[in-house]
Amino acid sequence: MTKNEFLSELRIALAGEVPEGEIENNIRYYDSYIKEQAALKTEEQVLEELGDSRLIAKTIIETYQLSHGPLYHSKMNQSAYQDGDTTDWTEDKEDSVYGQENSGYQSYGIHQIKWYHKVLLGVIVALVLVAVIFIGGFMIKLFFTIGIPLLIVYFIYKLIENNRKR
Numbered sequence: 001m002t003k004n005e006f007l008s009e010l011r012i013a014l015a016g017e018v019p020e021g022e023i024e025n026n027i028r029y030y031d032s033y034i035k036e037q038a039a040l041k042t043e044e045q046v047l048e049e050l051g052d053s054r055l056i057a058k059t060i061i062e063t064y065q066l067s068h069g070p071l072y073h074s075k076m077n078q079s080a081y082q083d084g085d086t087t088d089w090t091e092d093k094e095d096s097v098y099g100q101e102n103s104g105y106q107s108y109g110i111h112q113i114k115w116y117h118k119v120l121l122g123v124i125v126a127l128v129l130v131a132v133i134f135i136g137g138f139m140i141k142l143f144f145t146i147g148i149p150l151l152i153v154y155f156i157y158k159l160i161e162n163n164r165k166r
Helices: 003-014 020-038 043-050 053-067 115-165
Strands: none
Touching: 003 020, 003 043, 003 053, 020 043, 020 053
């Protein structure tokens, strides 16, 4: 395998999975790396040490997806994230969220969240509601058992004090 074949396979494996700017950055990196190492060894030895370009591409894709959060999906999977560093990466009208035209910003619609995230969100909302109702009920009970008697005692004290001043 030659350097050009390696870089071509890497480009093909990355196409559609990460933005074009990210592909170009990786191609330049591996091109310069191979040139630097070829000064010390043969090009075949350098490529053999690097390994399979598809495995490298898989690592690049996974790293890119992890670094761009849980809502990132490749363009092939209707991307929910657009990398701010890329200017040539665009989305077709059919791929736009809720059928709206792309205005340079991506929408994070609820339909892009996985089902188990929705279930977890529902459970959290239910637990918060139960906690609010429980705490609210406790506060109301506390107010009626302690607060109202204290208010009554306070008003009686004020009445007695006002009567003494006359």
